Amino acid sequence: MKIAILPGDGIGTEIVAEAVKVLKALDLKFESESALVGGAAYEAHGHPLPESTLKLAKEADAVLFGAVGDWKYDKLDRPLRPEQAILGLRKNLGLFANFRPAICYAQLVDASSLKRELVSGLDILIIRELTGDIYFGQPRGRRVSPDGHFPGSEEAFDTMRYSRPEIERIAHVAFQAARKRDKRVTSVDKANVLETFQL
Structure with a gap:
C-alpha cells in the first residue's frame, strides 16, 4: 500500500505527524x-x-x-489560495462524498450547551456532496450590479448546478450508509424553491 502524505498548513502538519506515528505503531x-x-x-x-x-x-x-489555509493568503487571487488545493484534489480524485458523524457520547452529555434530552444518544451521519453544486458551478464571480435591488453596488454570484448522475451517486452513498445504521435517510434541501433540489 502506498500512502501520499500531504500535511498542508498550520495544525495539518501536527496532526498528520501524529497520524503517521499511529500507522507505524500499528505495524x-x-x-x-x-x-x-x-x-x-x-x-x-x-x-x-x-x-x-x-x-x-x-x-x-x-x-x-x-489542513490548508492561513489568513496571510486571503489577498491572493482565488486560484492561488491554499484551499484551492483541497478542491483540486476532490475534483481530480473523484472524491465526491464527505462523511460527517455527529455523536454525543454518554460521558459528554452534560458538557453540551444543549439540553440533556436533546443530545443524549445523538448519533447522526451527515453526508455532503463535494464536487458538484456551487463548488465548481460556472459562471461565478464578482461585479458591479447592473440591476436588482441595489444597482451600482458590488455583488457576488455562484452557480448551483447538479446533474442526475451526481445526485444519484451521492444518494446511493447515503442509502448504503443507512443500511449499516438505522435505515433512515433525510434529505436536507430547498426543493420547494430550487430547481437543482427538485431534480
Whole structure:
C-alpha cells in the first residue's frame, strides 16, 4: 500500500505527524511519500496544488491530508489560495462524498450547551456532496450590479448546478450508509424553491 502524505498548513502538519506515528505503531505494511500542498506548496512552487503533488496523490492507494489555509493568503487571487488545493484534489480524485458523524457520547452529555434530552444518544451521519453544486458551478464571480435591488453596488454570484448522475451517486452513498445504521435517510434541501433540489 502506498500512502501520499500531504500535511498542508498550520495544525495539518501536527496532526498528520501524529497520524503517521499511529500507522507505524500499528505495524501496517505501507510505503509513504510526502508532498507539499496548500500554503506550503504556494510558498515553494507558486501554486497550492503542484502537478507533482497531484501526480503523487493519483498514484497512491490512499491520501493522508492535514489542513490548508492561513489568513496571510486571503489577498491572493482565488486560484492561488491554499484551499484551492483541497478542491483540486476532490475534483481530480473523484472524491465526491464527505462523511460527517455527529455523536454525543454518554460521558459528554452534560458538557453540551444543549439540553440533556436533546443530545443524549445523538448519533447522526451527515453526508455532503463535494464536487458538484456551487463548488465548481460556472459562471461565478464578482461585479458591479447592473440591476436588482441595489444597482451600482458590488455583488457576488455562484452557480448551483447538479446533474442526475451526481445526485444519484451521492444518494446511493447515503442509502448504503443507512443500511449499516438505522435505515433512515433525510434529505436536507430547498426543493420547494430550487430547481437543482427538485431534480
